[in-house]
Structures are given as C-alpha cells and as structure tokens.
Amino acid sequence: GAGVSQSPSNKVTEKGKDVELRCDPISGHTALYWYRQSLGQGLEFLIYFQGNSAPDKSGLPSDRFSAERTGGSVSTLTIQRTQQEDSAVYLCASSLVFVSEAGANVLTFGAGSRLTVL
Amino acid sequence: AQKVTQAQTEISVVEKEDVTLDCVYETRDTTYYLFWYKQPPSGELVFLIRRNSFDEQNEISGRYSWNFQKSTSSFNFTITASQVVDSAVYFCALSEAGGNTPLVFGKGTRLSVIA
Numbered sequence: 001g002a003g004v005s006q007s008p009s010n011k012v013t014e015k016g017k018d019v020e021l022r023c024d025p026i027s028g029h030t031a032l033y034w035y036r037q038s039l040g041q042g043l044e045f046l047i048y049f050q051g052n053s054a055p056d057k058s059g060l061p062s063d064r065f066s067a068e069r070t071g072g073s074v075s076t077l078t079i080q081r082t083q084q085e086d087s088a089v090y091l092c093a094s095s096l097v098f099v100s101e102a103g104a105n106v107l108t109f110g111a112g113s114r115l116t117v118l
Numbered sequence: 119a120q121k122v123t124q125a126q127t128e129i130s131v132v133e134k135e136d137v138t139l140d141c142v143y144e145t146r147d148t149t150y151y152l153f154w155y156k157q158p159p160s161g162e163l164v165f166l167i168r169r170n171s172f173d174e175q176n177e178i179s180g181r182y183s184w185n186f187q188k189s190t191s192s193f194n195f196t197i198t199a200s201q202v203v204d205s206a207v208y209f210c211a212l213s214e215a216g217g218n219t220p221l222v223f224g225k226g227t228r229l230s231v232i233a
Binding site for chain 1: 149151153155160161162163164165168170209211213216217218220221222223224225226
C-alpha cells in the first residue's frame with residue numbers, strides 16, 4: 001500500500017479481554033516495528049521484525065503481549081487479559097530494511113491504534 | 119538513564135517567533151544516527167531529518183534548521199518565523215551501533231504556536 005495501515009483505529013475493551021491490533025506495512029518494506037505511546041511517556045519500543053523474524057522481543061512489557069508477522073507483510077500485536085495500564089496508542093512503522101549501507105533507515109509510521117481498557 | 123532527553127515538555131510561542139527545541143542524547147557508540155519526527159494533531163509521525171554521527175554540519179531546510187554538537191551530545195532543532203501549522207509534538211530519536219538498534223525516542227516536546 002501507499003502508507004502504513006493500522007486497524008482498528010480505535011478499540012475500547014473491558015479489562016481481562018484479549019485484543020488484536022493489525023499492521024499492514026508499506027509494500028516491499030521488510031522491517032516492521034511496534035511502539036506504544038502512552039500519555040506523557042513518549043514512544044516506547046516494543047518489538048521489531050526483519051522479515052518474519054523478531055530478533056529483539058525485550059521491549060514487550062509482559063508475557064501478555066505477543067506479536068507475529070506472516071508472509072513478510074502483515075503483523076498482529078496481541079494483548080491477552082488486558083489491563084487498564086495497557087491503554088495507549090499503539091503505533092506501527094515500517095522501513096525498507098532494518099539497516100543498510102546507508103545506515104539506520106527512516107521509519108514510516110501509521111496513524112496508530114488507540115486502545116482503551118475500561 | 120534516558121538515552122534521549124527532551125527537557126522541554128511544552129513550549130508556547132507567538133506566530134513569527136523563532137523557537138528552539140532541545141535534544142540531548144547519550145551513547146557510547148562512535149557511529150550512531152539521530153532523527154527528528156513531527157507528530158501533528160492528526161497523530162501520524164512525520165520524518166523530518168536523519169543525521170549520522172560523522173556529519174556535524176548544521177543543516178537548514180526552509181524555516182527548519184538543526185544544530186548537531188557532539189561535544190555536548192546535543193541535536194537541537196530550530197524553527198524560524200514559526201507558524202500555526204508548526205503546532206505539533208516533536209520527537210528526537212537515536213539509533214546506536216551504526217544504526218543496528220531500533221530507534222529510541224525522547225518523550226517529545228509539545229509546541230503550540232499562537233496566532
């Protein structure tokens with residue numbers, strides 16, 4: 001696609017429910033990233049993928065969070081047994097590759113998925 | 119310790135004033151990359167600039183300019199003759215190890231330009 005697409009744009013759920021957030025990166029981008037933006041906390045790195053592989057999962061806040069990417073394209077971030085502190089905007093970004101001869105690549109971000117846990 | 123510090127949480131200026139957004143970073147690597155992104159009210163982050171650690175030349179793009187000083191580990195962003203459309207949250211970010219680490223962002227500076 002022309003840009004990074006995220007869905008849903010807005011999700012309200014009850015505490016304890018599971019949620020799935022979807023990210024469709026720019027076509028041809030092999031690297032995909034998930035960040036979380038909480039009020040006043042800036043952007044918190046969660047996980048990134050090179051192709052379908054996630055070399056670094058250390059940013060995931062707890063074992064309730066998981067992410068997968070299939071076919072080198074769409075990625076899903078799943079939060080199980082949601083808690084109120086999970087309320088945030090979840091941002092997805094993609095780049096052509098993770099790092100190239102030119103160095104760190106520019107990330108293109110989606111508009112985010114706003115999650116509210118009641 | 120924060121790797122990227124944006125000490126100014128919020129700044130408010132009157133249109134046409136110049137404004138500088140501060141960014142201080144921390145790294146032990148010799149090769150790293152610094153970025154600035156803009157997040158307008160619509161929410162989608164927009165890339166502004168990328169700078170590698172070996173290029174200390176200041177850069178100017180229209181009303182925007184960036185001052186990179188390795189001696190003080192700072193990468194400050196100046197908007198000249200600010201406009202209402204510049205109102206946004208601005209983020210500074212760092213990628214270490216020659217660009218082999220994911221971007222680490224500061225907490226952002228919210229800029230309000232008042233007409």
